[in-house]
Amino acid sequence: MPERRVVITGIGVVSAIGIGKNAFWQGLIAGKSGISDVDAFDTSEFPCRRGGQVRDFVPSQHLSADAIDRLAPVAQFAVAAAKMAVEDSRLNGNMEPERTSVAMGTTNGEASVIEKICSVWVQEGYEQIDPKLLKQYPMHLIPAHVAMEFGAEGPVVMMPNACSAGNWAIGFGSNLIRSDEADVVLAGGCETLARGAFIGFNRSFAMAPEMCQPFDKNRKGLMPGEGAAVLVLESLDQAQRRGAHIYAEVAGFGVSCDTYHITGPDPTGRGAVDATISALKTSGLKPEDIDYVSAHGTGTKPNDRVETLATKKVFGDLAKRIPMSSIKSMIGHSFGAASAIEAAACALIIENGMIPPTINYREPDPECDLDYVANEAREHKVDALLSNAYAFGGNCAVLALRAMR
Amino acid sequence: MSKRVVITGLGIVSPVGIGREAFWSNLTNGRTGIKPITLFDTSELACKTAGEITEFDAPAALPGMKTGALNRTAQLVCAAAKLGLDDARIELDAATKPRIGVMIGNTLGSMHTASEFDRSALKGGFVAASPMDFANTIAITTAGYISVLFGVSAFNSVISSGELSSLNAIEYGASFVRSGHADMVLAGGVEAVSMETFLINYLPKFLSGSTPGQREFCAPFGNGRNGFVLGEAGAVVVLEDYDHAIGRGATIYAEVRSFGTAFDKQAFYSSSPHSIALSKAMTSAIKRSGLSPDDIDHVSACANSSIVIDQSEATAIRNVFGAQTDQLHISAIKSMTGEPFSASAGVQVCAASMALHEGVIPPTINCDDRDPNCDVPLFSESREIKIKTAIVSTISTSGLAGALVLGAVS
Numbered sequence: 001m002p003e004r005r006v007v008i009t010g011i012g013v014v015s016a017i018g019i020g021k022n023a024f025w026q027g028l029i030a031g032k033s034g035i036s037d038v039d040a041f042d043t044s045e046f047p048c049r050r051g052g053q054v055r056d057f058v059p060s061q062h063l064s065a066d067a068i069d070r071l072a073p074v075a076q077f078a079v080a081a082a083k084m085a086v087e088d089s090r091l092n093g094n095m096e097p098e099r100t101s102v103a104m105g106t107t108n109g110e111a112s113v114i115e116k117i118c119s120v121w122v123q124e125g126y127e128q129i130d131p132k133l134l135k136q137y138p139m140h141l142i143p144a145h146v147a148m149e150f151g152a153e154g155p156v157v158m159m160p161n162a163c164s165a166g167n168w169a170i171g172f173g174s175n176l177i178r179s180d181e182a183d184v185v186l187a188g189g190c191e192t193l194a195r196g197a198f199i200g201f202n203r204s205f206a207m208a209p210e211m212c213q214p215f216d217k218n219r220k221g222l223m224p225g226e227g228a229a230v231l232v233l234e235s236l237d238q239a240q241r242r243g244a245h246i247y248a249e250v251a252g253f254g255v256s257c258d259t260y261h262i263t264g265p266d267p268t269g270r271g272a273v274d275a276t277i278s279a280l281k282t283s284g285l286k287p288e289d290i291d292y293v294s295a296h297g298t299g300t301k302p303n304d305r306v307e308t309l310a311t312k313k314v315f316g317d318l319a320k321r322i323p324m325s326s327i328k329s330m331i332g333h334s335f336g337a338a339s340a341i342e343a344a345a346c347a348l349i350i351e352n353g354m355i356p357p358t359i360n361y362r363e364p365d366p367e368c369d370l371d372y373v374a375n376e377a378r379e380h381k382v383d384a385l386l387s388n389a390y391a392f393g394g395n396c397a398v399l400a401l402r403a404m405r
Numbered sequence: 406m407s408k409r410v411v412i413t414g415l416g417i418v419s420p421v422g423i424g425r426e427a428f429w430s431n432l433t434n435g436r437t438g439i440k441p442i443t444l445f446d447t448s449e450l451a452c453k454t455a456g457e458i459t460e461f462d463a464p465a466a467l468p469g470m471k472t473g474a475l476n477r478t479a480q481l482v483c484a485a486a487k488l489g490l491d492d493a494r495i496e497l498d499a500a501t502k503p504r505i506g507v508m509i510g511n512t513l514g515s516m517h518t519a520s521e522f523d524r525s526a527l528k529g530g531f532v533a534a535s536p537m538d539f540a541n542t543i544a545i546t547t548a549g550y551i552s553v554l555f556g557v558s559a560f561n562s563v564i565s566s567g568e569l570s571s572l573n574a575i576e577y578g579a580s581f582v583r584s585g586h587a588d589m590v591l592a593g594g595v596e597a598v599s600m601e602t603f604l605i606n607y608l609p610k611f612l613s614g615s616t617p618g619q620r621e622f623c624a625p626f627g628n629g630r631n632g633f634v635l636g637e638a639g640a641v642v643v644l645e646d647y648d649h650a651i652g653r654g655a656t657i658y659a660e661v662r663s664f665g666t667a668f669d670k671q672a673f674y675s676s677s678p679h680s681i682a683l684s685k686a687m688t689s690a691i692k693r694s695g696l697s698p699d700d701i702d703h704v705s706a707c708a709n710s711s712i713v714i715d716q717s718e719a720t721a722i723r724n725v726f727g728a729q730t731d732q733l734h735i736s737a738i739k740s741m742t743g744e745p746f747s748a749s750a751g752v753q754v755c756a757a758s759m760a761l762h763e764g765v766i767p768p769t770i771n772c773d774d775r776d777p778n779c780d781v782p783l784f785s786e787s788r789e790i791k792i793k794t795a796i797v798s799t800i801s802t803s804g805l806a807g808a809l810v811l812g813a814v815s
Contacts, residue, residue: 045531098667098685108515108544118523126600131609135674138512138605139544140565144803148670153685156668156805157573158565160511160544168562175580196519199531200539255560255586257552259502262474262540271558274503278586392540393549395561 006174006250007239007404008347010089010232012081012188015341016052016225016331020084024341025348027330028356029377034331035211035223040193041115048207051193052225052332067149072110072136075145077228077337078190082146089232089244091184099183101154102143103173104190104230105165106336109139109158111194146186146230154182163296163333164389165189166229166340167397171253173233183238188230189340197224197335204263206300212333214297214326214358215304215372217365222298225332229340231347247347251384251400252283258394265302265390269310275396276314276386283400285384287315290322292355292380294342294387295372297326298333307388308368323380325373329359339389343399346387350403353381410579411814413655414643415755416489416593418481420456420636421741423466424488429759432767433787437741439623439634444477445600452607452614452621455598456636456743470554476541478514479550482595485639486551489591493643493655497555506559506587508578509548509641510570510594512747514563517599518542551591559587567801568707568744569666570594571640571751572809576664579644588649593641593751602746603635611802613710624771625708625737626715626779633709636743640751642758647814658758659795662696662810665689672804678713678778682806683721687796690808691725694794698726701733701810702792703760705753706769707799708737708779709744714800719779721806722798734788735781736760737769750799754809757795761813764791 013020016034017027027034034052043049054077059068062080071079082102086092108114113136120129140158147156155176159168166189173185201207201222212223239246256274260266280287296307312319327345334341349355354377361374384402391397415425420438422428431438438456447453458481463472466484475483486507495501518541526534540546548561560581564573571594578592596602606612613632614621623634650657665686672679691698704722708715715737723730738756745752760766765787772783797809 108519108542114516114519115523118520118527121520122524122527126604126608129604129608134605135609137516138567138803140512140567140570140801140805141803144668144673144805147668148673148804151670153668153682155573155666156566158512160563160565162543162545165545172564172577175577179580195526196523196542199522199526199534200536200542202531203534203536204539255506255562257507257549257558257561259552259556259558262546262549262553274558391545392543393545393547393561394552394558395545395549397560 004178004180005236006177006233007236008231008247009234009239009244010085011344011347012084012230013341013344014054014057014077014081015227016054019057021088028327028345029354031357031359031375032330033359038193041195046198046202048202048209051223053193054226071145072113073192074110074190075142078104078142078146079149081188081228081230082186085230085232086150095150095184097151097153099154100152101176101182101185102147102152102156103159103169103185103187104143105159105161105169105340106139106190107162109142110137111192111196113137115195161391161395163335163391164339164395164397165336166338166343167389167399170343170399174250174253177233177235183235185233186230187233189337190228191226191335191337193224193226208299211360212299212329213360214299214329215368216361217363219299221300223332225334227334227337227341229337229344231343246404248350248401249404251285251402252279254279254282254398256396260394263392265306267306269306269313271394271396272307272310272390273313275398279386279398279400285400287318289384290386291382292349292385293322293324294346295324295326296388296390297328305367308370319370323355323371323373325356325358327356342387346385346401350382350401353379355380408583409647410582410644410661411647411650412642412658412758413645413650414489414493415658415758416485416492416641417755418458418485418639419742419752420458425492432738432741432756433765435768435770437770439743444598452612454621454634457598458637474537475550476518477597478547478595481597481639482509482547483550483554485641486591489641489643502556503558504588505557506581506590507548507551507557507561508574508590508592509563510574510747511547511563512565512567512570513596513602514547515542515544516601520601547595566805567803568746568749569799569801569805569807570747572799572807579661582644582646588646590644591641592644594748595639596637596746596748598635598637606635623710623740623743625710625740625769626719626776626783627771628774628776630710630712633711634743636745638745638748638752640748640755642754657814658762659811660814662812663690663693664809666807669804674802678716678720680717680720680724683718683798683800684724686806687725687798687808690810694810699729701794701796703766703795704733704735705757705795705797706735706737709739716778717800718798719781722781731782734766735783736767738767740770750797753797757797757811761792761795761811765789
């Protein structure tokens with residue numbers, strides 16, 4: 001029996017440059033910046049205090065009053081993105097419960113909940129912590145909330161793989177469809193701005209003060225962000241049978257890892273190279289088939305240098321001819337949501353034949369010498385692409401998408 | 406033809422023993438690992454016991470490795486990974502390391518450090534938070550430290566589904582062996598006892614003895630039980646391609662036959678019993694292995710002394726096995742370990758693999774006084790009997806349930 005193919009038939013996005021697929025895409029190709037002074041929590045003590053805060057998310061536009069009361073902020077983002085994705089897919093009401101699954105990604109889940117817990121603990125003592133808050137914290141409840149919303153009864157998991165979590169959730173979900181465990185998987189990632197990330201990246205001097213400048217010579221670090229994206233993954237058979245709109249096919253998923261350091265990348269790019277090769281192998285694509293690379297592109301010195309090096313190691317002379325941009329320049333690094341939001345962007349890139357730019361790109365870095373689609377979106381037919389994601393722990397996960405034909 | 410996946414190493418760090426032999430000896434002798442908590446001060450708390458791993462010494466467990474930067478969760482899982490690798494007699498070299506992956510079930514591993522990190526910053530400003538701790542506040546590093554310490558590089562990932570986490574990790578890890586992406590996967594789960602993981606269960610009154618006037622005790626399926634006792638563990642099994650294992654003459658503990666899972670939204674934090682999801686998960690796992698319920702010899706139960714979970718599981722077992730239930734050998738090992746949450750199914754898989762390999766089935770302790778609503782046969786002394794097939798059963802309070810069928814390999 002030939003392996004079942006997996007396609008993307010719905011997209012839902014919550015981002016700092018727009019809520020919903022259309023606003024998000026318009027923001028991307030306009031090169032819009034979603035970076036502002038963060039006021040999701042008190043940032044006054046931090047040297048770097050800007051980020052990609054989502055400002056126009058109105059929970060009542062997406063969720064019932066009951067859901068708003070029950071769900072903590074990350075779960076609200078996740079369920080809202082899932083609802084937009086399912087609506088976009090026109091699947092609603094046609095999902096067989098036992099053949100429907102949910103796989104989400106995150107860093108740790110409900111960051112604002114643990115921060116509230118800590119504030120009460122420090123100010124009033126742990127005895128005063130609201131048990132309801134504690135019950136909202138475990139991160140596997142987020143995909144369970146998504147499953148409840150749509151009556152999914154198949155596998156329901158969280159992949160807390162931080163900056164590569166979205167790709168892992170999509171990889172996991174695709175595997176369920178390929179192995180005939182599911183017909184539909186709601187797969188994505190979700191994150192809210194976390195005080196912990198501000199503390200950690202300010203303490204480790206890895207955060208940019210003003211803007212995120214991936215691959216620029218004077219890049220100063222990453223810019224924390226937030227958001228969510230959910231893709232409707234569906235078996236090709238079912239999608240064709242119901243006449244669904246198909247954005248792209250999930251062609252392959254490649255993984256590997258560095259063993260160099262718990263937070264920093266291997267300077268030789270070993271894990272990134274192996275994951276890229278694995279993505280090509282699992283998708284049956286050759287280097288010359290790749291028309292675009294969605295960069296991990298965080299804007300830190302080591303990441304952008306190593307990602308460039310790894311790309312050159314895999315693609316050789318082709319590397320300079322393959323456009324590679326980072327939308328983190330516009331929305332910041334939304335960690336557990338990032339690669340899911342990037343996968344949504346990639347599906348739209350294939351659909352529209354247009355590549356969003358890397359904004360804030362001013363001065364070339366001799367160590368980063370590829371085509372980063374500087375500052376302006378570009379018309380470009382994309383039949384096949386790779387989307388890179390790397391995380392703490394040396395985790396490397398690369399997704400391959402291709403146009404449906 | 407899909408590859409067969411077998412278990413060739415058992416790495417376990419648990420309250421009833423560190424290492425396969427100590428774990429198995431204590432488990433089969435019915436020795437409890439539940440004891441007074443030493444990891445934090447319980448003088449102001451109503452609950453004072455847990456399945457705490459008291460004799461754990463990270464530098465001794467991980468000789469020659471830099472363990473100082475690891476939090477307890479990472480230390481426990483790395484120690485379990487080392488025990489698993491040693492038990493499987495795997496030589497880590499340039500040929501094997503790129504072919505070994507890591508898939509760890511965990512849900513609350515970063516909670517303690519994330520909370521400490523944030524509380525230090527709240528008290529002393531953000532400069533009071535130690536940058537050394539930052540990595541430990543991020544859940545993925547639980548798997549990442551295994552890659553970094555042992556140099557294994559096929560992949561690393563964490564997967565979270567509460568009490569099911571280890572089963573999801575083993576099933577997803579096995580898929581990378583089946584597809585040929587890895588020869589071996591270190592798969593299982595970890596969870597550590599801390600003030601934070603205690604409070605998340607204590608303040609909502611999930612723990613035995615957390616309501617004033619209640620006695621604190623752990624008696625799965627027992628009469629008058631009033632909640633579970635918290636536990637901790639690192640349980641990492643070595644999953645291996647069957648041909649690869651045979652080729653190197655490895656000891657095979659068990660074969661990973663098939664997995665089933667289901668979600669029941671009615672069961673999400675429900676205060677009444679709910680057996681539908683587990684019934685579906687077990688039925689589906691048994692069916693996928695090409696077996697019938699009559700072929701199952703042993704059930705490693707998830708019952709943890711919680712009123713709802715135990716009754717749900719007992720009902721599901723009756724639903725699936727019918728009259729055959731009385732022939733089953735059922736053990737609820739959480740009677741001895743407490744509830745190690747995301748590690749729990751990993752501990753059950755280790756115990757069930759040993760039961761298949763050794764022909765001994767561990768007992769359920771504290772089961773003399775039984776809840777009439779939990780009508781399943783139990784025994785309080787271990788049984789010597791050769792068995793062919795076991796099922797590991799798991800229910801999560803979130804409404805998820807899972808089951809993994811393991812088979813003996815002769």
